[in-house]
Amino acid sequence: MPAPRRKAGPTDTATADDRQPVSLGLLDNLLGYRLRRAQLSVFQDFLLVMKAFDLRPAQFSVLAIIDANPGLKQSRVSEALGINRANFVALLDELEQRKLARRAPAPGDRRSNALFLTAKGESFLKDAYRHLLVQHEKRVETVLGSADKQQLLSLLEKLTTLA
């Protein structure tokens, strides 16, 4: 088969060409799609910024909840974060191995663990949060504006009550 003459020009088909921007079509006003892309971007930035602390979003959230509710039972912590309790075990194991959190016997219930931050965990969380504010949230507010950020937070809160 002879090589067909190409270089026929960009208008010889009705199909989408290469250089023009891709249309989002139905996705354009689909909230779930926009939400996912935004969340991915923010998490990616979070991950980058917190690489210095070797801390992923889920780990940070666990430390934050325990910090704000010391002594809370394990099942209540995982429930508050929407993490099922089976998957929560390994997550907590690692935080405990790193001496950031600890399981203590829950008063009055020998099945349960009451969770606490260690002293190291408290200062670690404080440092991590400060770093996050300066490096991460600052960049978020650069692209959003701080009034818009508050607005966005309240809109997202409404959404979470959906399911």
Place this chain on the structure above:
Amino acid sequence: MPAPRRKAGPTDTATADDRQPVSLGLLDNLLGYRLRRAQLSVFQDFLLVMKAFDLRPAQFSVLAIIDANPGLKQSRVSEALGINRANFVALLDELEQRKLARRAPAPGDRRSNALFLTAKGESFLKDAYRHLLVQHEKRVETVLGSADKQQLLSLLEKLTTLA
């Protein structure tokens, strides 16, 4: 060991009690956390609503992009959706097996595939989208209000340019 007297009253420790609501602590104004929870809720609702069509969010997004950009090359589709091209293969395979999309030879490049929806794929997408509007987005607007939804979409768009 004798059973210790319990029922000592809720104020005998300084630790968090059971029934009171769990504080979010540092998570309260952390955008990434709120974003993730909201996205999970919306995807969960999407999944529930689209169970009738056996269509997951990623699959829907692929159909929508092809529909809006017929003939676009495979690599450009996956790139537009932020899906790496290796993982895109199986995704597209399934849509092709279901006769919703098809790979065609790309004019002028024998490496590439130009992607199209089949006739069945077009009507399927249309039906799915209509169903989605009625069952899913309607519920979203119930909790948000339609003005707020537009506001939210534009805020999210800004965020996506972050990473």
Place this chain on the structure above:
DNA sequence: CAGTATTGTTGTTTTTCATAACAAAATGGC
């Protein structure tokens, strides 16, 4: 033409997430 880059694909690994099962302990009916 030679070297380099791109495209689609396969294979592998790592996360993430949901589910089932289980032992120990707590709870509630009676």
Place this chain on the structure above:
DNA sequence: GCCATTTTGTTATGAAAAACAACAATACTG
């Protein structure tokens, strides 16, 4: 107090999502 049921933490397992490396075929560039 006894027995059935429920809760808690845990292990194991599998599905789905995502990242990475390698490769053959093809395209591009000097």
